[in-house]
Amino acid sequence: xxxxxxxxxxxxxxxxxxxxxxxxxxxxxxxxxxxxxxxxxxxxxxxxxxxxxxxxxxxxxxxxxxxxxxxxxxxxxxxxxxxxxxxxxxxxxxxxxxxxxxxxxxxxxxxxxxxxxxxxxxxxxxxxxxxx
Amino acid sequence: xxxxxxxxxxxxxxxxxxxxxxxxxxxxxxxxxxxxxxxxxxxxxxxxxxxxxxxxxxxxxxxxxxxxxxxxxxxxxxxxxxxxxxxxxxxxxxxxxxxxxxxxxxxxxxxxxxxxxxxxxxxxxxxxxxxx
Amino acid sequence: xxxxxxxxxxxxxxxxxxxxxxxxxxxxxxxxxxxxxxxxxxxxxxxxxxxxxxxxxxxxxxxxxxxxxxxxxxxxxxxxxxxxxxxxxxxxxxxxxxxxxxxxxxxxxxxxxxxxxxxxxxxxxxxxxxxx
Amino acid sequence: xxxxxxxxxxxxxxxxxxxxxxxxxxxxxxxxxxxxxxxxxxxxxxxxxxxxxxxxxxxxxxxxxxxxxxxxxxxxxxxxxxxxxxxxxxxxxxxxxxxxxxxxxxxxxxxxxxxxxxxxxxxxxxxxxxxx
Numbered sequence: 001x002x003x004x005x006x007x008x009x010x011x012x013x014x015x016x017x018x019x020x021x022x023x024x025x026x027x028x029x030x031x032x033x034x035x036x037x038x039x040x041x042x043x044x045x046x047x048x049x050x051x052x053x054x055x056x057x058x059x060x061x062x063x064x065x066x067x068x069x070x071x072x073x074x075x076x077x078x079x080x081x082x083x084x085x086x087x088x089x090x091x092x093x094x095x096x097x098x099x100x101x102x103x104x105x106x107x108x109x110x111x112x113x114x115x116x117x118x119x120x121x122x123x124x125x126x127x128x129x130x131x132x
Numbered sequence: 133x134x135x136x137x138x139x140x141x142x143x144x145x146x147x148x149x150x151x152x153x154x155x156x157x158x159x160x161x162x163x164x165x166x167x168x169x170x171x172x173x174x175x176x177x178x179x180x181x182x183x184x185x186x187x188x189x190x191x192x193x194x195x196x197x198x199x200x201x202x203x204x205x206x207x208x209x210x211x212x213x214x215x216x217x218x219x220x221x222x223x224x225x226x227x228x229x230x231x232x233x234x235x236x237x238x239x240x241x242x243x244x245x246x247x248x249x250x251x252x253x254x255x256x257x258x259x260x261x262x263x264x
Numbered sequence: 265x266x267x268x269x270x271x272x273x274x275x276x277x278x279x280x281x282x283x284x285x286x287x288x289x290x291x292x293x294x295x296x297x298x299x300x301x302x303x304x305x306x307x308x309x310x311x312x313x314x315x316x317x318x319x320x321x322x323x324x325x326x327x328x329x330x331x332x333x334x335x336x337x338x339x340x341x342x343x344x345x346x347x348x349x350x351x352x353x354x355x356x357x358x359x360x361x362x363x364x365x366x367x368x369x370x371x372x373x374x375x376x377x378x379x380x381x382x383x384x385x386x387x388x389x390x391x392x393x394x395x396x
Numbered sequence: 397x398x399x400x401x402x403x404x405x406x407x408x409x410x411x412x413x414x415x416x417x418x419x420x421x422x423x424x425x426x427x428x429x430x431x432x433x434x435x436x437x438x439x440x441x442x443x444x445x446x447x448x449x450x451x452x453x454x455x456x457x458x459x460x461x462x463x464x465x466x467x468x469x470x471x472x473x474x475x476x477x478x479x480x481x482x483x484x485x486x487x488x489x490x491x492x493x494x495x496x497x498x499x500x501x502x503x504x505x506x507x508x509x510x511x512x513x514x515x516x517x518x519x520x521x522x523x524x525x526x527x528x
Binding site: 284287291292313316321323325327328331383 | 416417419422423424426427430445448453455456457458459460462463466515
Binding site for chain 2: 052063
């Protein structure tokens, strides 16, 4: 029996992340989610840039993101990434939470596919998923 | 009987929009959707910045976005925004499509709420929704 | 005698452009300058993406930018681009102004070089400079 | 005799930082420089968000940035910030380097002023400069 692992990164909020409402701009959370996924896919030992050179690109097929509370300048947020059971070697589903200490800021479900150099579907290499 | 109106804006893709895979970075589509909404909410005559000064902020509660095809440097994309029937004076649901000529690039459903200066829920002012 | 031409584009300020101080974030002006250059370099008939495919990339060597006044949500800014006399087929110097109506918001001097696929210096193709 | 201190932060390059030329987009370096300054101005014990609430905003008056070498996806960059001797309580000049291990990627000179809530010039509070 394997225990599903989770990835966890810390994101600090700077001016670039905020907007004139004084809070983190809603599109920027997708950047933090992507940073979290990049670290997790690289945790098997091959960084994402190397995967790209080998002809494997991780592409987002669908995101559902819910905004629960605003974050602000200076906040330190945790991005937690876990694989959702199911999926296949062609499609991977992740749950990604953004938290500030114990408070939920945003929660997302992200469906991913793997593409080759011509942006055609291909199987995820098992090593890329080893960290999940 | 009223015919629901739609908003339509044009977005040109520059280097800032792309990433090292050679395509538009996935988070940036949320910027284009927001530009489209901003124009639509301002089409009643009061620009969004004025609404903010009056104590009304439009906040995204949830986005579901599906990526159908990649866009690239130099592309000109259309963002089409339509209100989804239903909702209430507290919650508005939009369908937003990003198209390149007749090709669908991304499609999104966006649920919006209206907040006051302390980020508490308030009703959308009818004039703000007049354009939808 | 040739009259130096100038490029002029319009930029509208959305939430994505602002920060929690309520003004346009300083790094974003470099995006507007780049949009202005991209349009100008493409005005000879070959869009910048095509130049890239042909093995020509315009790279910024140095920028000096001075911030004269803040811009805000909803502003419409003009980016004016003019070639500074001098330079060579290997180095082009531009003056770029960002204005809101007649008010100067930022002014910049930008030095550009042309690179090949391996990021080695090469001459600018004359057609690329035809618009300047 | 006091030894001038320097600030040093680490920046990891993700997809969001790159463009379709496969390198870090030139405007994004200004984000990294701002992250470095924010950490340095906060190192006296008062974070920059608190300074904002107290009516002090650090504004960039002028940046000169030179691009020496490209950075790429997955790179880890160091931003080194040092105060340039001279200046006054109204104007502070910094040198900021972005390095990848021992290689210089970009170098910048940044002139800063301090503004009040109405964006009028005011003196830098000594505590804010204590870290420099």
